[in-house]
Amino acid sequence: MSKNNTVFIGKNKSFWDRNRRSGGYLLKKTSARTAVSIIRALLLFGLCFMIIQPLLTRFSMGIMQEKDLYDSTIILLPRNVTLDNYRIVAELTDLKTIGGGWTFHALLNTLWVSVLSSLFQIVSTTLVAYGFARYTFRGKKLWFALVVALIIIPPQTIQSALYMNFANFDVLRIFTLFGVNADGLTFGQRIMSLFDGTGTGLIALLTGQTWNLRSNISAYLIMCITCMGLKDGLYIYMMRQYFQGIPTSLEEAAYVDGCGTMHTFVKIMLPDALPTIASCFLFSFVWQWTDIFYARLFLPSSAISIYSTQMSSMVTRMGRYFSADASKAVVVPNGRQQQLISIAVLICSIPLIILYIFTQRTFVESLAMSGSKE
Amino acid sequence: MSRDRKLITMQQRRARTGYMFILPFIIGFVLFMARPLIQSLIMSFNDVVLVPGQGYSMTAANRTYNILGIEMMLPLDNYHSAFAVDPYFNPRLVEEIGRMATNTIATLVLSFVIAVILNQDFKGRTLARAIFFLPVILSSGVLPGIEKQNEFYDMMAGVAESVKGAGGVNISAALQDLLQVSGVAGSVFDVVFQMIDAIYDIVMASGIQIIVFLTGLQAISPSLYEAADVEGCTAWESFWKITFPMVSPLLLVNCIYTIVDFFMKNDNRVMERISTVMYSDAKFGVASAMSWVYFGVALAFILLSSFIISRAVKSAQ
Structure with a gap:
């Protein structure tokens, strides 16, 4: 019976024949579908091109000689090709010693700083997210509201306070309240000393002075391990969503079989959550790689040269670099400056793009898994 | 027991x-x-002076105000210098807030449309998804800030425009002229054209939002569409009756993300100013006052938009 039906519609009849039988419906349907797919293709092509195009422009501008920049007949294809610009940028951004060999100093620093801080971030945020997803305790709603607040509060609001805190690092600044170094302070001022960073703390009490943690990475790692690193609120939120989606029966079975809390977490939950953790790690790595806010706050370029800070301060070094006399700076034309900056941007983003090509699935798909239960 | x-x-x-x-x-x-x-x-209420070796010292940043004929000392001098003395803060704040409002709406609409398209079945879908997600990497951290300062691109674009201007037309400007001549254009069109001109920024800022919408779309059970199809719904109807209500809760998440992201971007000119005041001029008090003003504005926007969107979502469902 069903066979007869398909014969009636006529798989082997011509398109126009079938169209006539359907009373023009088939033609209308097919042309609408074709139009939609053509419009869609055009739209997608245009938008994708817009995303890719700056990369191509940067690349073609990077291999131009300086005189090509001022030639208005040249827009994309260079007339005089050179790779010398890359050498100049490398020397300006601490990838290569001037006149010496390639050390990739700034990029290697960026690499280990990013890996280390992402690792610290992910370890702590995973633990916290698990705690939020699986345990009930008093004040949980409040603390989770503070996680959301952490996402919303721009870290720029506290940057001056953080700067002060870590330039004069101390723990437990409560001793002024109890009368240490508090000569002539009123009680109100003593209470204020808890908050405004002037109170004497444990380190000052023992060693006589505060520590300047801005010169090494420890300050930033302290922030990361306590979930206050770059976008940590977001990772906690994402992983909590994921953990909540895993059925509890597995853990209950593990508890019944005598597994401890940590053991259950490491052996049962972690393997399950690995894709989400990996994607959070990738996000944090990539964002750390290009980050300038925390880098400028905690890692001044005099201490550790990170590529992002090198890149942003590159322009100020150009004048000295191009002058023959090391004591005087020359004026570098704007076009030339921008050409060198765009090469630096290219150098910064190429490792990330390569990483993205290989891990694209982890990036997109596992975010999809964690986001599906908003 | x-x-x-x-x-x-x-x-x-x-x-x-x-x-x-x-x-x-x-x-x-x-x-x-x-x-x-x-x-x-x-x-933000104090003058902060760095003291090498032992941190910093603060004195109240007092300023005399005359309120209702009574002279009052209030520690608002930093806020005064942010609003009334600093030549850049006010105009930039207003400009950035305006840009944020239009960009947020545009980002939400665009990322939703793109997510709907990317959820359809077509050749090269994986590649298109990969490319649309690329901005998450390419517009993070220091990169967009540097690109914004890239006057050379502007210069190049200017040259290209003037070359073309001799014989050709700038389409968006021509269209705007046309509309203005025919009397249709108002301030609404200005906003629309502003969005069109900012399309690059908007696409670069909508990577995460596209993914969030996409996951929402994928979570809709196909059987809903089948049922609607059987009942005789057109694709347009099922879009508004199924797709939109199912995804609209994500609108709030995305809206908040967009606003927060916008406020923290490196190419944000208010942030740039705050950084300059802090690092170059070493006016920590003024910088704190500025960031608090800015944070207050951001929070107000987030609260306002979450209120509006949650009301709208409720009425849509």
């Missing part, structure tokens, strides 16, 4: 374990978020 007590302690132990898990966050939030927040609020 003893069994009851054991049950309670079990619960308490679970609670204690939970607290152990979130302990890093508690420590971090108290030490490196709550305290600095209070500290920077205090700093």
Whole structure:
């Protein structure tokens, strides 16, 4: 019976024949579908091109000689090709010693700083997210509201306070309240000393002075391990969503079989959550790689040269670099400056793009898994 | 009796374990978020001077105000210099807020449309998804800030425009002229054209939002569409009756993300100004005052938009 039906519609009849039988419906349907797919293709092509195009422009501008920049007949294809610009940028951004060999100093620093801080971030945020997803305790709603607040509060609001805190690092600044170094302070001022960073703390009490943690990475790692690193609120939120989606029966079975809390977490939950953790790690790595806010706050370029800070301060070094006399700076034309900056941007983003090509699935798909239960 | 007590302690132990898990966050939030927040609020009311070796000293940044004929000393001098003395802060704040409002709406619409398209079945879908997600990498951190300063691109674009201007037309400007001549254009069109001109920024800022919408779309069960199809719904109807209501809760998440992202972007000119005041001029008090003003504005926007969107979503469902 069903066979007869398909014969009636006529798989082997011509398109126009079938169209006539359907009373023009088939033609209308097919042309609408074709139009939609053509419009869609055009739209997608245009938008994708817009995303890719700056990369191509940067690349073609990077291999131009300086005189090509001022030639208005040249827009994309260079007339005089050179790779010398890359050498100049490398020397300006601490990838290569001037006149010496390639050390990739700034990029290697960026690499280990990013890996280390992402690792610290992910370890702590995973633990916290698990705690939020699986345990009930008093004040949980409040603390989770503070996680959301952490996402919303721009870290720029506290940057001056953080700067002060870590330039004069101390723990437990409560001793002024109890009368240490508090000569002539009123009680109100003593209470204020808890908050405004002037109170004497444990380190000052023992060693006589505060520590300047801005010169090494420890300050930033302290922030990361306590979930206050770059976008940590977001990772906690994402992983909590994921953990909540895993059925509890597995853990209950593990508890019944005598597994401890940590053991259950490491052996049962972690393997399950690995894709989400990996994607959070990738996000944090990539964002750390290009980050300038925390880098400028905690890692001044005099201490550790990170590529992002090198890149942003590159322009100020150009004048000295191009002058023959090391004591005087020359004026570098704007076009030339921008050409060198765009090469630096290219150098910064190429490792990330390569990483993205290989891990694209982890990036997109596992975010999809964690986001599906908003 | 003893069994009851054991049950309670079990619960308490679970609670204690939970607290152990979130302990890093508690420590971090108290030490490196709550305290600095209070500290920077205090700093915004004070003149802060760095003292090498022992931190900094603060004196109240007082300013005399004449309120209702009574002379009053209020520690608002930093806020005064942010609003009334600094030549860049006010105009940039207004400009950025305007840009944020239009960009947020445009980002939400665009990312929703793109997510709907990317959810359809067509050749090269994987590649298109990969490319649309690329901005998450390419417009993070320092990169967009540097690109914004890239006057050379503007210069190049200017040259190209003037070359073309001799014989050709700038389409968006021509269209705008046409509309203005025919009397249709109003301030609404200005906003629309502003969005069109900012399309690059908007696409670059909508990577995450596209993914969030996409996951929402994929979570819709196909059987809903089948049922609608059987009942005779057109694709347009099922879009508004199924797709939109199912995805609209994500609108709030995306809206908040977009606003927050916009406020923290490196190419944000208010942020740029705050950084300059802090690092170059070393006016920590003024910088704190500026960031508090900015944070207040951001918070107001987030609250306002979440209120509007949650009302709209409720009425849509």
